[in-house]
Amino acid sequence: MLEYIKNVWLGFWTVIVGMKITFTHLFEKKVTVQYPDDRYPIPPNARNKLHLEPTLCNGCTSCARICPVNCIKVETLRVVPDDPEQPMIADGTKRKLWVPVYDIDFAKCCFCGLCTTVCPTFAIKHTVEFEYSTYSRDDLYVRFSDMSPEKVAEKKKMLEEFQAKEKAAKAEAARKAAEEKSKAEAQAKAESSPVTESKESN
Amino acid sequence: METTNFVYNLIPNETIAIIVISVIPLIFLIVYALLAILGELKISAWIQERLGPMRTGPWGILQPIAEVVKLIQKEDLTPDSANKPLFNLAPYIIFMGAYASFAVIPFSRYFVPSGINIGLFYIFAVGSIAVIGIVMGGWASNNKYSLLGAMRSVAQIISYEIPGAMAILSVAVLASSLDLEKINIAQEGGIWNWFIFGGQGSWSKIWVFPFTLVLSLIYLVASLAETNRTPFDIPEGESELVAGYHTEYSGMKFAMFFFAEYANMFVVAAVLTITFFGGWNSPFGNFMQGPGWDVFWFISKAFFFVILQIWLRWTLPRLRVDQLMYVGWKVLLPFSFICFLFISLFKMIN
Numbered sequence: 394m395l396e397y398i399k400n401v402w403l404g405f406w407t408v409i410v411g412m413k414i415t416f417t418h419l420f421e422k423k424v425t426v427q428y429p430d431d432r433y434p435i436p437p438n439a440r441n442k443l444h445l446e447p448t449l450c451n452g453c454t455s456c457a458r459i460c461p462v463n464c465i466k467v468e469t470l471r472v473v474p475d476d477p478e479q480p481m482i483a484d485g486t487k488r489k490l491w492v493p494v495y496d497i498d499f500a501k502c503c504f505c506g507l508c509t510t511v512c513p514t515f516a517i518k519h520t521v522e523f524e525y526s527t528y529s530r531d532d533l534y535v536r537f538s539d540m541s542p543e544k545v546a547e548k549k550k551m552l553e554e555f556q557a558k559e560k561a562a563k564a565e566a567a568r569k570a571a572e573e574k575s576k577a578e579a580q581a582k583a584e585s586s587p588v589t590e591s592k593e594s595n
Numbered sequence: 596m597e598t599t600n601f602v603y604n605l606i607p608n609e610t611i612a613i614i615v616i617s618v619i620p621l622i623f624l625i626v627y628a629l630l631a632i633l634g635e636l637k638i639s640a641w642i643q644e645r646l647g648p649m650r651t652g653p654w655g656i657l658q659p660i661a662e663v664v665k666l667i668q669k670e671d672l673t674p675d676s677a678n679k680p681l682f683n684l685a686p687y688i689i690f691m692g693a694y695a696s697f698a699v700i701p702f703s704r705y706f707v708p709s710g711i712n713i714g715l716f717y718i719f720a721v722g723s724i725a726v727i728g729i730v731m732g733g734w735a736s737n738n739k740y741s742l743l744g745a746m747r748s749v750a751q752i753i754s755y756e757i758p759g760a761m762a763i764l765s766v767a768v769l770a771s772s773l774d775l776e777k778i779n780i781a782q783e784g785g786i787w788n789w790f791i792f793g794g795q796g797s798w799s800k801i802w803v804f805p806f807t808l809v810l811s812l813i814y815l816v817a818s819l820a821e822t823n824r825t826p827f828d829i830p831e832g833e834s835e836l837v838a839g840y841h842t843e844y845s846g847m848k849f850a851m852f853f854f855a856e857y858a859n860m861f862v863v864a865a866v867l868t869i870t871f872f873g874g875w876n877s878p879f880g881n882f883m884q885g886p887g888w889d890v891f892w893f894i895s896k897a898f899f900f901v902i903l904q905i906w907l908r909w910t911l912p913r914l915r916v917d918q919l920m921y922v923g924w925k926v927l928l929p930f931s932f933i934c935f936l937f938i939s940l941f942k943m944i945n
Contacts, residue, residue, distance in 0.1 A: 401926050405812075408911065415642045415910040425646040 435521040440504045442522045443497055447539035448483040449516035452490035456508035456517055464501035465508060468494035470548050473555040484514055492538055493545040499525070499533040601705040601886075616708050620697035628857040630898075632659040635905050642909045666853075669846035677843065678735040685732030686844065686851035692724030693858035700865050701775050703875055703889035714775035715763055718866055719756070722821065725859065726752050729830070732852075733840035744839025747916065748830030752821050754923040759817030761931035762810040765938045766870040769794045769807075779874035786878035791871040796945065803941045806934040811871040813931050815900075818863035820923065822856060824904055826911040829919060864900035865893075872896050 426433055435441070452469040470491040472480060480488040508517050527533055540548075602619070606612040636658060640647030648655030673679055699714035701707040711717060726749050733745020767773050769790055770781040782789050791811050793800030820827035823839075831839030841852045868874055873896070875889035883892075914922065 401930075404922075404926075408907075411910045412906060415906065418644055419638070419641045421644055423641070423646050424644050425649075427646070427649060 435523075437521065438519075439521055439523075440506050440519045442499065442520050442525055443502065443508070444518055444520045445495055445497070445537035446483070446516045446518070447492065447495065447537055449514045450492050450495060451482050451486070451488065451514050451516075452492040453513060455511040455513065459507045459511050461505060461507065462501045462503050464498045464503075466494060466496040466498075467492065470545070470552055473548075473551050475555070476548075476551065482514060491540065491545075491548050493540045493548070495537040497535050497537065499535060500530050600707060600710070617698075619706075620700070620708060621694070623702075624694065624697065624854075624858055624861070627861055628854055629659040629663070631857045631860065631901055631905075632662065634902060635908075638902065638905050639909045642906075663850065666850040667847060669849075671846040671848065672843070674737060674843050676737045678737070681731045681735035682843070683848070685728045685735060686841075686848045686855070687728075688731060689725045689728030690851050690855040690858065692721055692728060693855045693862060695721040695724065696862040696865075697858075699775055700862070701779060701869070701875060702893055703886050704776070704779075705886040706890070707776060710774075710776055712772070712774040712777075715767060715773045715778070715866075715870070718862065719760055719763070722859075722862065723752070723756065725855070728855075729840050732844070736840070736843040738843050740836045740838075741840050741842045744830045744832075744836045744842070747836075748823055748840060751823070751827060751830065751919060751923075754920060755817040755820035755827070755927070758813050758923065758927035758931040759821065761928070761935050762814035762817065763866070763870055765807070765810050765931075765935045766790050768935075768939050768942050769803075775869050775874070778869055779876065782873040782876050783884075784876075785880035786873070789871065789873040789876070789878075799945060800941075803938055806937045806941075807871065809930060810934045810938075811867065813927050813934070814867055814870070815903075816922070816927060818867060819904060819907065820919070822859040822863055822904070824856075824860065825908040826914050827919060828908075828913055829916055832913055860901050860904055861897060864897040864904070867900050868893060868896040 452467065454467045454469065457463075457465040457467045470493055472489055472491060480491075482488050504519070506519060509515075509519060525533075600612075600616060602612050602616050603609070606615060633656060636655075637647045648658035651657040651661050673682060696718045698709045699707070699711055699717050701710075701714075729745050729748045729752075733741040733743075733748070736742070766778065770778040772778060772781070778790075781794055784795060786792070788795045791804075791807050793803040793807055819825075823830050830836070831841070836842070841849060844852060873892075875893040877883040877888055877892050
């Protein structure tokens with residue numbers, strides 16, 4: 394009987410204690426963050442959306458090669474030595490490659506961060522932006538190159554001309570070399586067998 | 596008919612007056628239900644240190660309206676194998692049971708929808724109609740979870756009606772009446788004359804005070820069980836029974852269940868207010884006492900108990916079925932009998 398009374402009292406008392414606890418929680422500071430209006434600070438080393446600084450990229454394609462999901466696509470063009478622009482990379486070195494195509498498909502990106510570690514010029518970086526969901530998968534395909542299509546066409550043409558010139562120069566050089574070689578050979582021949590030569594000359 | 600009702604004096608045509616009288620509690624009920632839903636959302640959020648709804652209107656105060664609109668828009672599904680007439684009727688019967696109680700609830704000395712002299716008995720009688728609705732809904736759904744939930748609910752309501760009725764009966768003994776208005780009048784004269792402190796009378800009522808206190812607690816617990824609220828919400832224990840007897844309901848019919856639950860909450864809070872907490876009486880004697888203040892005191896007291904129910908819901912976990920039966924039959928019932936006995940004895944001697 395005493396056990397029973399104790400039990401009932403305990404039941405009643407625990408309810409009172411529980412209600413006291415919930416009552417104090419009523420007035421405590423709320424933990425809710427009203428998300429779109431205010432938000433938690435994101436740590437600066439968070440791995441969210443990637444961003445490429447096109448003026449820094451030297452087109453080495455390390456990022457495209459290390460990417461485990463092949464979401465980065467890089468195409469480069471050689472800078473012609475007699476280019477009137479004489480382009481520079483933002484870190485002060487001379488640009489050797491144009492980067493007409495630098496695309497990242499964020500639908501594929503797995504945010505591993507390998508591209509940022511291999512980048513020699515720190516051109517590709519993670520930002521703290523994470524709200525870039527879109528209605529179409531195509532909108533996640535981001536083009537980072539800062540070159541206009543006209544400029545790309547111009548540079549392509551320039552390179553082609555240069556290559557043609559180079560080829561011509563090479564061919565010329567090769568021809569000259571071959572000529573000299575044949576001349577030299579002929580000379581050598583003449584020196585080695587002067588008799589026959591004299592015969593022939595006669 | 597008695598003219599304790601101001602509407603009869605206001606409107607000479609009796610038919611129109613009766614319609615107005617029966618509509619007033621419904622309007623009140625709709626407004627109250629919206630407030631109670633908001634209270635439920637906000638109190639639950641605050642207890643869990645959240646903010647609750649914040650987007651709909653300032654501080655989310657329009658959230659209940661949004662929820663009602665959502666429920667009305669939803670598709671009204673009826674399962675293929677359900678018994679259609681019973682299935683469709685059940686929510687309205689449950690709501691009817693809850694709404695019928697409002698007929699005798701005295702909001703003020705000048706507004707009692709129907710001043711019958713067996714008000715307490717009537718409330719208990721029509722309160723049991725909900726059981727039929729629950730069984731109908733549960734069984735007609737043709738779903739094992741609904742049926743189990745309905746069975747649990749009925750077992751629970753029937754077992755908790757007895758201690759609840761014993762508690763109310765003690766008040767009937769103290770007030771010597773079943774008329775809710777007379778019970779209210781018997782508690783006039785300040786907080787000390789409320790039935791929780793033994794009602795009007797000399798200092799000898801100090802002997803009855805512990806028993807009335809216990810009885811008010813017993814009625815509170817029993818009323819929680821009757822409205823299927825936590826910690827007695829095993830009929831809709833979602834971890835076991837999906838949603839109990841209203842698993843198969845959607846849209847408007849589900850809204851009716853919801854509405855009936857909130858209406859029931861108010862009815863039990865009103866009964867508790869009337870029987871133990873002075874009903875429409877001001878706690879300060881004649882100060883702030885009058886027909887207008889009656890409404891204020893009655894509704895604010897009833898709201899306090901509705902909030903208490905919400906507070907309890909977000910404090911306590913659900914009881915197991917056997918624990919529920921234990922509490923009902925082995926704790927509340929003997930205690931209510933003892934208290935009833937002592938109160939009757941006191942009333943007899945005094």
